Amino acid sequence: MSLIALARNTGYAFGENRLTLAAAIILALLALCAVFGPSLAPFDPLTTAAAAKLAPPSTLHPFGTDALGRDILSRVIVAARLDLGMAISAVALSFLVGLALGSLAGYFGGWTDRIVGRVMDTIMAFPLFVLAMGIVVALGNSVLNIIIATMIINLPFYCRFARSAVNVRRDLGYVEAARMGGNGSLMVLLNHIVPNILPPMMVQASLNMGWAILNAAGLSFIGLGVRPPTPEWGIMVSEGASYIISGEWWAFMFPGAALVLAVFCFNMLGDGLRDLLDPRKLSVEFRTRHGVVRALESVTLSVARGEIVGVVGESGSGKSVTAYTVMGLNDEAAEITNGRITMGGIDLLAAQPEALRELRGREMAMIFQSPRTALNPIRKVGKQIEDVLLEHANLPRRDLKKAAIAALARVRIPDPERRAEAYPFELSGGMCQRVMIAMALACTPSVLIADEPTTGLDVTTQAVIMDLIRDMSRSARMSTLLITHDLGLAGEYCDRIAVMHAGHIVEIAATEALLDHPAHPYTRQLLAATPIPETRLDSLTSIPGQLPDLRSTLPPCRFSGRCERRQPVCDERELPWAELSPAHIVRCRFPL
Numbered sequence: 001m002s003l004i005a006l007a008r009n010t011g012y013a014f015g016e017n018r019l020t021l022a023a024a025i026i027l028a029l030l031a032l033c034a035v036f037g038p039s040l041a042p043f044d045p046l047t048t049a050a051a052a053k054l055a056p057p058s059t060l061h062p063f064g065t066d067a068l069g070r071d072i073l074s075r076v077i078v079a080a081r082l083d084l085g086m087a088i089s090a091v092a093l094s095f096l097v098g099l100a101l102g103s104l105a106g107y108f109g110g111w112t113d114r115i116v117g118r119v120m121d122t123i124m125a126f127p128l129f130v131l132a133m134g135i136v137v138a139l140g141n142s143v144l145n146i147i148i149a150t151m152i153i154n155l156p157f158y159c160r161f162a163r164s165a166v167n168v169r170r171d172l173g174y175v176e177a178a179r180m181g182g183n184g185s186l187m188v189l190l191n192h193i194v195p196n197i198l199p200p201m202m203v204q205a206s207l208n209m210g211w212a213i214l215n216a217a218g219l220s221f222i223g224l225g226v227r228p229p230t231p232e233w234g235i236m237v238s239e240g241a242s243y244i245i246s247g248e249w250w251a252f253m254f255p256g257a258a259l260v261l262a263v264f265c266f267n268m269l270g271d272g273l274r275d276l277l278d279p280r281k282l283s284v285e286f287r288t289r290h291g292v293v294r295a296l297e298s299v300t301l302s303v304a305r306g307e308i309v310g311v312v313g314e315s316g317s318g319k320s321v322t323a324y325t326v327m328g329l330n331d332e333a334a335e336i337t338n339g340r341i342t343m344g345g346i347d348l349l350a351a352q353p354e355a356l357r358e359l360r361g362r363e364m365a366m367i368f369q370s371p372r373t374a375l376n377p378i379r380k381v382g383k384q385i386e387d388v389l390l391e392h393a394n395l396p397r398r399d400l401k402k403a404a405i406a407a408l409a410r411v412r413i414p415d416p417e418r419r420a421e422a423y424p425f426e427l428s429g430g431m432c433q434r435v436m437i438a439m440a441l442a443c444t445p446s447v448l449i450a451d452e453p454t455t456g457l458d459v460t461t462q463a464v465i466m467d468l469i470r471d472m473s474r475s476a477r478m479s480t481l482l483i484t485h486d487l488g489l490a491g492e493y494c495d496r497i498a499v500m501h502a503g504h505i506v507e508i509a510a511t512e513a514l515l516d517h518p519a520h521p522y523t524r525q526l527l528a529a530t531p532i533p534e535t536r537l538d539s540l541t542s543i544p545g546q547l548p549d550l551r552s553t554l555p556p557c558r559f560s561g562r563c564e565r566r567q568p569v570c571d572e573r574e575l576p577w578a579e580l581s582p583a584h585i586v587r588c589r590f591p592l
């Protein structure tokens with residue numbers, strides 16, 4: 001199952017980005033040269049020929065010959081093994097050592113963390129390439145020492161990454177459960193934490209390859225490391241450089257091009273891999289009798305632990321569909337056509353059903369938009385909370401009732417002992433809403449999805465509930481997705497806000513940045529339509545036009561029909577994602 005998902009994602013990442021595909025093909029060719037280099041090369045890379053020295057490119061020598069008459073094409077091909085080999089070994093070593101040290105530091109903390117942290121700080125204190133030069137000079141010129149030097153200067157990046165990734169997972173519910181189950185620290189670390197941090201670390205490694213190739217070749221270029229006559233791109237570039245002035249450009253150009261190409265391709269592939277492994281670009285369609293409703297397209301959203309992220313937008317913009325899709329509660333007609341949903345590194349769309357049920361009950365909770373439909377009409381509300389606690393909270397049976405009443409009291413239900421005995425129909429809508437919130441929060445989930453949690457509640461109760469959600473996010477490091485049409489509410493409680501319009505996320509930014517400097521025309525209109533204290537009601541404007549019909553063929557920008565900044569190009573070309581500042585992203589060709 002997960003293999004199929006990976007294959008689908010791979011096809012998707014390549015299909016989406018032709019450049020990634022091109023990079024993968026070129027790297028495959030380079031890998032072929034690395035493996036079969038000596039038999040592919042038309043000439044012996046070491047045989048000199050005084051008569052043919054510095055011959056320009058010709059049919060016999062497509063890349064020309066160097067100062068000693070050696071065939072440059074053969075040397076470039078044969079060098080691939082050494083250059084790629086050095087970089088891959090160095091990156092693999094930094095990956096393994098960094099992962100081991102970082103995981104131990106992140107998991108055990110205390111003095112382990114302090115010692116590892118100091119060592120990494122010390123490495124980082126040097127200009128890294130100068131440090132690599134120093135190491136090679138001290139240890140001696142050899143391939144092994146180049147690898148060691150490159151490994152050491154890359155180590156801190158992996159180590160720090162692993163440390164913080166392990167640290168945030170250390171107290172997650174599923175890790176806690178593994179510990180309770182009697183697993184030793186090392187088992188928990190190896191079986192439950194490390195597998196989840198591998199994917200992001202692999203992205204790091206592939207982005208790091210280009211820089212490692214440059215490092216290793218750079219050392220040879222300045223005369224440290226590999227020595228002539230061994231074919232190696234760095235040496236060839238440095239030897240060829242002295243002939244540029246006299247016009248023999250080929251001796252420098254071709255090995256240089258091989259180097260640049262390898263670095264460029266590894267970076268492209270790293271970016272592609274990131275697309276592949278990141279939870280991204282969720283698209284959902286509903287197949288209905290009246291046509292296909294493209295409800296969500298390329299929705300990309302992440303919530304960190306302890307963070308509250310708001311999703312705002314007018315009714316029908318796809319907020320609830322987003323929530324239902326994450327919870328896996330969409331109805332039969334829904335099809336996820338693209339994208340991934342992950343939680344703590346687990347792919348929720350590819351995971352086994354039992355694992356999912358456990359995760360969704362214990363770690364993820366949802367507050368629904370319509371409380372009455374979410375409660376069982378023929379069971380007392382207190383019992384319904386007890387059911388949830390029994391299933392997921394590991395409480396002894398005799399404590400269940402007390403815990404359920406405490407949960408009701410937390411959401412300020414007056415006289416909770418009596419209300420626990422009531423059926424949903426005996427309670428008002430607002431009271432049902434609070435019961436459901438109590439139920440969602442009873443097990444202290446890691447992820448809370450709240451779909452319009454306070455609609456139908458009076459402002460005082462709304463504030464109490466929202467404060468409770470915020471407290472739990474902060475103290476229990478719960479990740480909260482707060483879905484609301486009320487920008488004022490989102491502005492007060494969220495760390496970041498995503499604005500949705502017709503199934504697209506059109507802007508994401510930190511709350512203050514979004515409210516003070518909205519970049520998407522739709523965000524500005526939403527703000528103008530939100531009442532703010534101290535302004536007169538008649539200064540409120542309504543948003544012109546209406547949401548497009550999601551069954552029709554839609555232009556790249558689904559807002560263009562309502563936008564006063566629209567240009568012809570908006571309806572023609574794919575929409576760009578503009579990053580105005582780190583973490584302020586807008587999907588508009590002409591942002592404000």
Ligand SMILES: Nc1ncnc2c1ncn2[C@@H]1O[C@H](COP(=O)(O)OP(=O)(O)O)[C@@H](O)[C@H]1O
Pocket residue numbers: 286288293295313314315316317318319320321322331333550
């Ligand atoms: N089961 C369904 N079948 C067909 N279309 C649906 C279904 N559920 C939602 N939609 C469509 O998806 C879009 C987004 O709806 P929704 O997420 O409920 O909006 P809101 O932002 O108000 O929560 C709407 O156009 C709606 O018509």
Ligand SMILES: [Mg+2]
Pocket residue numbers: 316319320321369451
């Ligand atoms: Mg909704």
